[in-house]
Amino acid sequence: MINNSLKDYLIQTQQLFGDNLILSNINTDFFIETDGNLKSRILFIKESSADSNLNKEEKIIFSNILKALNLSLNDIFLMSIVKKQKINTFSSFSSKIEPLIIVIFGSYISKDFFKNLYKEANIISTHSLIDMINNLKCKRDAWKNLKPILTMLK
Secondary structure, X not given: OHHHHHHHHHHHHHHHHXXXXXXXXXXXXXXXXXXXXXXXXXXXXXXXXXXXXXXXXXXXXXXXXXXXXXXXXHHOEEEEEOOOXXXXXXXXXXXXXXXXXXXXXXXXXXXXXXXXXXXXXXXXXXXXXXXXXXXXXXXXXXXXXHOHHHHHOO
């Protein structure tokens, strides 16, 4: 019952105000682990798994994605969103990076959030690495989404 009420409310809101949902005064900071080159023009953002076995598989898939794109960790900057409190927060890095390409794995982070923050960047949103581990179709879809990076980098 509550889910239907919420759904009805959101549909009504969409009909009244359109497709853009503006959330003001929401804390958009989150904890991250970083890797790669801070000066890179390519930013990858992924959700981090708490499960160490899945984390190993995620690393393998991510490594394969980089190879397929002819990139290495030195060519990109990687932010992994973590649930536990860490020293690094997104806000501590957001002004230090100027990406031309942002790749978002998963739906945890809104594409619109980054579109407003980095107006000049090409933003590519695709399946999470965990979805790719569990579903071959997601892996194929992700590759279709990521292939344009090859031409953007030329």
